[in-house]
Amino acid sequence: MATPTFDCKITTPMALNETNSAKGTLRWFVHGAEYDPRPAEIRFLVNGQRAFGALYQDMLNAKHSIDIICWGFQPSMYFVRDGGKSMRIGELLAHKGEKDNVKVRLLCWHDPSMGPELGENNMPGFDPKLTLTKRLVPDWVYKSVSLLSPDYQTTEEMAFDIHWYQRASYGNVTNTVHQHLADQFLDDMSPSRLLSSSWGGEASKYLEHQVVGFKNIELATRTFDASERGDIIGRIRAYGKRAGWSQKLINGMTLGMGAAPTHHQKTVLIDYEYPELAVGYVMGHNMLDQYWDTDEHKALPATPKTGRSGPTPWQDISSRVTGPILQDINANFCQAWDAATGQKLTEARKKSGVAGKHNLCLGGSSNERGVMAQILRTQSQYGKTDIRKLYLQALNNATQYVFVQNQYFRWDEFADTIKQVASTHQKGGRDAGTHGPIYLFVITNSSDAAVGEGTYSTYQMLDSLGYSDRMPGVKYAEAEDKFAAQKARIEGQLGKLQQEEKRMSTQSYDWSQIAGAANYIAELRGREGVVSGEIGDIDAQRSAFEQEQKQKQADRQSTDASKLTSGVDLRVASPGDTPTLKVLICTLVAPDTPAKAAWVPVYVHAKLGIIDDAFTTLGSANINFRSMNVDSEINVAIENGQIATELRRQLWGLHTTGRELDGKPKKDRFIEDATGQSDLDSAYTAWCAIVTENKQLRNEKKAPRASLVEFLRESKDRSYKD
Known part of the structure; x- marks a missing residue:
């Protein structure tokens, strides 16, 4: 066959005064996940005053529907702490249903064994017999039994919660048809059933006297059935054997997670079927009193009407979102609601034809802007572990820093991945002196309340990162x-x-x-x-x-400053043979803790990850095996440098702000302004200096320099359930 020849010339016009350019970026979103990235507007809400305040206003403005998924719900909680001028959340929902004809759907996690509620009662008042029984338990029992904790609500709140749930129970649409005999057994053996015969009588009559249901409020609860729990146990055992876990750890993890898997998601969706009004929330906060706090994290509590009323200060973050991303938050809610109730909300909303019609509603706020975002879930019943995939993929993209603020820090895959990333960089020619290391900044908890169920896993995590001395016991x-x-x-x-x-x-x-x-x-x-x-x-x-x-x-x-640096050893915290990784693990204390007083810990409940001022993820998922593989979780991920930078600066400034002699805030500008590699060096050095100074101040029984303190847990106790 002859070879064709071309003797014509092809001329392509080109405008020399117009040029095109493009930037290549790393892939942050998870490819092939159940939900694709979509346009969204997002505003991060640091601490309860902002988060609950914004949510209260949006609920107050709701015109058609309010859909809530939560781990915990306390009807007597004041979202706005203005001395009682605003309504309690239970009052607000009742008002919207009765006066404004707004449909309210409330879906809570509830374990039929009631075992978890013997610890933190996530639905105080839902089971009045349990609530009242916990009030009768003496304090010494709670102090001696780690699995038990008292309810912190006031007597007034307790009475309100019991009455509200009694009324809401008339609108309880939970599907009570059991598919397995084991589920029927769990329900029959729940403390709620067992206690009914002993309480009964006048107390029961009093609680139910003249109770009428709420208009337009539907309540449902969800749990894991026997087959789902069995599947969880099987998967944990298989994973543990592959990962080389000890038999003690495998047994502990299967017991802790198989016996009490939780539905841990927290979202709110308002007016979804009306795109011009719709708004959503992806939250870290639970709707319970102790989750409300301000940036000040004061050591002393106030009242439920005026300020932080929980046992300890609370650090947490939620987000407000609008735009097309709402259809994925809706898909998650409808799937969960239909599974719990047997209703067909998914089908009804598909017929409404509003999917994809939600616009970005910037509202003129500089804190809200259009971005690309992705909703990801852990949903073990459906084999979804997309949050796990997100974290591992994002860690592999890290080139400068990883900042984690999380309730727990005990997921072995996280440590293995970040170490491997640093090792790969080093083998590829990265020199810590020339190019700088990768920094891992962690703010978590060291208290019994957080570490207690997973001390061994936490120790393994810290040991893997060269931090075993922070758990000397x-x-x-x-x-x-x-x-x-x-x-x-x-x-x-x-x-x-x-x-x-x-x-x-x-x-x-x-x-x-x-x-x-x-x-x-x-x-x-x-x-x-x-x-x-x-x-x-x-x-x-x-x-x-x-x-x-x-x-x-x-x-x-020791109070000898020369010994503190060697004792804390923060400046040489690089793990083993990976000098390209520097790790700093901290906790928080109330910055206004007075001198000569025991420092009050701030409970870190946030579930936040920021990488390289480029990527952010936030939601309900903790840095532990449970959140990545077992419990139902939901996170939102954002690829936007400006948002990531602003949120990081806000948090770093909050935790490193010191006090002048007159008590006014003192800012560390080089920490707030850290944006490049050299500034990360300065920030790391500054964090070390604050932690070291706070160590000396604590030993001398003085007030803290700022909130940031070293992670240290001296207890010898070991637990293996998480």
């Missing part, structure tokens, strides 16, 4: 177990050698075999000496380790 207990196991193994070898020597020494031999037997006995005795020496070496190592731990304990308690 567990480190000591783990070392003791290791030394004991080594010694037992070698003593077993010694015992076998001694038995063999005894057997040989007591046998009769003919004279032709005596020389060989004597040589064998001599060899056994020589091996016994070697093994005895190994036992001595283990005892010596154990003794040296004990002395080292005692010295570190003395350094931690």
Whole structure:
């Protein structure tokens, strides 16, 4: 076949005064997830005063519907703390249903065993018998039994909550048809049923006297059925074996998560079927009193009408969203609502034809802007683990820093991934001195309330990142177990050698075999000496380790500034052979804690990740195995540099703000303005300085310099449930 020839010229016009350019960016969103990235408007709401204040106003303005998914709901809670001028949330919802004809759907997680409610009661007043019973338990019981915690509501709130739930129960649309005998058994054996026979009588009549239902409020609860729990247990066991978990950890995790998986999502959707009005929330906050707080995180509580009324200050973040992204928040709500009630809301809303018609409603706010965003879920019943995929993909994109503010910090895949990223950078030629390291800034909790169920997993996480000294009690207990196991193994070898020597020494031999037997006995005795020496070496190592731990304990308690740096060892916190990664793990305290008083911890409940001032994710998912694989969770992810930078600066400024002598806030400008690699070096050094100074101030029983303090948990207790 002849080769074709072309003798014509092709001319392409080009305007030399017009040029095109493009930027190549890393892939942050999860490809192939159940929900694609969509345009959205987003505003982050740091702490309860902002989050609940904005939500209250949007609910007040609702015209047609309010759809709520929550882990916990307290009807007596004041979203706006103005001395009681505003309505309680239960009053507001009743008002919207009765006066404005707004349809309210409230979906809460509720475990039929009621076991979790013996700890933090996520629906105070829903079961009045349990609520009243917890009031009768003496304080010493709560202090001695870690799984129990008292309800913190006032008596007035308790009465309101009981009455509200009694009325809401008339609109309870939960599907009560059990598909498995095991589920029927769980329901029959719940404390609610068991206590009914003992309470009853006049108390029950009093609580139910003249109770009428709410107009337009439907309440539903959801849980995990027996087959779903069995599937969770099977998957945890399989994962644990693949990951090399100890049998103790596998057993603990299956018990903790199989017995009490939770529906942990928190979203609100308002007027979804009216696109020009629709607004949504993806929240970290639960709708309970103790989740309300201000940026001040004051050490002393106020009243439920005037300020922070929970047991401790509370750091949390939620988000307000509008635009096409709402259709994915709606899809999640409808799927959950239909599964819990047997209704067909998904089908009804599809027929409404509003999907894809929601516009961005910027409202003129500089804090709200159009972005691309993605909704992601953990939904084990449907095999969805997209939040896990998101975190691992985003960590692999990190080139400068990762900032995590999370209730828990105990997910092994997170640590393995960030270390591998740093190692890959180093092998690729990244030099920490020339190019700077990757920084991992973590703000989490070290208290019993947060770490208590997962001390071993938390220790593993910290140990993997070179931070084992921040849990010295567990480190000591783990070392003791290791030394004991080594010694037992070698003593077993010694015992076998001694038995063999005894057997040989007591046998009769003919004279032709005596020389060989004597040589064998001599060899056994020589091996016994070697093994005895190994036992001595283990005892010596154990003794040296004990002395080292005692010295570190003395350094931690020292007020000598020269010892503090070596004791805290923050400036050399790079883990092992990856000098391209620097790790800083901190907690928070109330900045106004007075001198000579025990420092009041701030409970970090946020579920936030920011990477390289480019990517942000926020929602309900914690940094633990449970949130990534078991519980139902929902997060929103955003790829926008300006939003990421502003939120990071806001939080870093909040936690590093010191006080002048006159008590006025003192700003650390180089921390607030950190945007480049060199400024990250300054921020890291500044965080270290604040933590070190706070350590000295605590030892001297003075007030803190700022909220930021080192992570330190000295307890030897080990738990394996999370």
